[in-house]
Amino acid sequence: MKLRFIWLFSLVLFLGSCVSLTANFSPADKLYFQAKQFAKEGKRDFVFLSLSELIREYPGYKFIAEARFAVGEYHFLSGNYNKAVNDLVGFLKNYPNHKGSVFAKSFLYKIINDNKWINSEEAGKIAKAIKEEFFSTPAFFVFSEFKEKSLKSLLGNSYSLKEYVDKIEIFANGKLLLSVSL
């Protein structure tokens, strides 16, 4: 009897906490988790729709930087380069120190380098500035040949960046996306 009571009490506590957890999710949280779920299922377009709604409806949300990066990334991967440039530049202006900023710059550099953005004058200046920034940190590689940074985006992609003495390599899901040399 005693044991049954303990089991019952535990069940009540568990269900109660579940109810309170469910009750604490805000609409923004719901959209965010929904986007993550779509990403897990590989539904990239639905992720974009959820995140677009999140940005539109809840611009002050705590993960809004990640969401804005992912929207720019979505346009980049979908080949909507003009929209990608707008979103990525907006992201870099608002979150210059975010860990995704170096990857946003990589996308921009690739768009410009592959001549996908027709604004030659501004594009040249941006590409030059990005390249300078890539090599703007000093380094002394003693027992490793490179320094590595990584990021998992809301679209579910894994990015990594390797900084060598004379080049930068950016990988997307293990595949080389971009290589920039001095």
Place this chain on the structure above:
Amino acid sequence: MANFYSASPFKRLVKVILIVVCLVIIFDTFLSLFLFRYVHRVINNIDPKLGKIYISQVSIDFLRGIVLQDVSIVDNATPPQILFQAKKLNLKFDPLSILNRELNFNRIKCVGLDIYINKDSQTLKKISLISKAAYEEFLKNQILPLELVFKDPSVNFISSKFIVADFSGEEPGIWIVRLKGMAALRNKKIFSQGSVNLEHKLSATSSFINLFRNQFLSQDFDYRLIANLKKNDFLIEDFDIMVGYDHIKGQAIVSNFTTSKPIINLIVNTSNLSIENITSLIKDFDTRGSFNLSAAARGPLDNLKFIITLNFLGCTFRYSSFPVLKNIVGKVKLTESALTIDNLFLIFNDVGLNVNSRISQKQDTTQISADISIKPSQAQIAFLPRSININSNWQRKNVGLGGNLSFTYEATDNNKYSMNLEEVAFLKENVGGSLKAKKVIFRQIPLQGDKEKKFDLSDFAAKFEPKKGEFNLSDIKVSGFSGQISANIYLGGAGSYRYASSLLAQNLDASQIQAGLAVPYNLLGFIWAKIFSSSTDRDFTKGILLIKKGKLQETALLLSLAEYLNINSLKAIDFDEMQLRFSFLKNGVFRYGLKSKGKDVVLDANFQIGKDQQLSGYFNANINHTLLMESNKLRRLLKMIGDESASVDFPFKLGGTIHKPRLSWLRNDFKRSLEHVIPAWYRQGMQKGIDDAVEEMFKE
């Protein structure tokens, strides 16, 4: 009589004509004889103050008038000088005027007329003797049967020259004014038109400006002039010089023109003058575009105050093998004592230049100042300076010129460099000249931050030799830093602009040089250097520096190595010989090769600095085993891997930029042995520690 009337009408006509002809001949013969005597009497009675008159032949008839062949007037000086000469003077007169006891000359034709005026001599006074006042005086003193009258005469000039010799000024030479045309007096007004051409023959070497001016004036300019005589004043009511379809117009008053000191008051104005119309300039100088000209002059001939303003409106100018000057826009002002260039913009050799300059003369001192702002294109930005400023004062000395010269150069690396030459002596030679200065002060003026640094040099000497399209500055020598520097510079060339220079430095004390550097390289020793520069080579500046018995101390690279390896002795390393080869490429890339041999450390580096200060290359530090043993850390590691070699190589790959360098320690036997001994987690920890240290070191 009967015979005469009985003859046929034709015969009667012939007889009349014959009688008339005979009468004319008789009249002409009498007139000629009379005038012949008269002319000789005039010539013989000319005031001896004017000089002697020579005429090879005089012929007179009433159809052609008085014709004087090979006329010349020679003055009384020793040796005698020709004042006036003409191949032929034809003075046509009105025969009927003789009836009124007058000889009215109404047409004068001058062929091969040359009038010589020497500004040094009293020629002007002598010329004034044949002026109106002197002529009246002449008539008073002569008892002649006929009065000489010039009633509304016209004068034709054929191949006439006015030759003005001026040996009094700083630019001795001879002006030749060639005149072809006519002048006529009608209703007390002088009308003249024809063509005029000016030439300046220099007795000394010709400057570029003189060459340009002479070229400009060598063209025949058509002119038209209306003037008036009022007592002693000569009023040019309107003159018009035609330059192609364009006109130079103006007015002038020559007051007291009959005296030896006439006073001139002149105003000239033009609308836009198209240079294409000045054929003389197009021929050799290949000039294009247009300009405005305004001029005013006032005063006596020997002290004429004038101002000439040229306003260039986008001109192009090319001379010989020099690069073309394009888009010339701005003002050039010339007065009797100064030449001012006011905000003149031009493109020289594809480089934009903004020039402000003034050359002025005050008593015996010439002041020269020039400010040149340079606007290089993106491709030239790496190696062209931003501005050049020149200031100098010159005084005429017994032999040549003496003065001082300062030269300021705003370089590309945010520094200004100035060179002051004191107690300068300039000696003009047959071709070119030589320059000597007792003291030369060379300054490096940082535009921000660090304080000014300066080098004192002495006994500067150089020779220069300008040729057409070329300029040689040779045998440049200067003493300083306990050593000697010599150099040669060549500018010019055929076809396109080029330059070449060489510099040789011997036994310079590095400590003295670095004492004057804004960013000291902490280098001791004695330097020998050879540097060559040529505009035609891809690596347009290259050289080799040899430093003997030196010391390299506390450079950022050495300090970080010493810090990392924990070897204090590495902070300053002695070397027996260091060799630095360098070249500076036209695309803005610097290439270096460095070799340094010392007892403890041997450095070998090959690297380059790109146009955005990108660093790339390799360097190897071979460090003596004894020195490595100074570090506890390394001593343990060396023991662990059992390395007992005499020295160890530390090869590095270089990257990043010159201000934010990246170094990667390359794998070799020593590093492989270490990696074998040191566990991975420890290596990762070491790398993390180094990353933090580097971040801290370069924190802004």
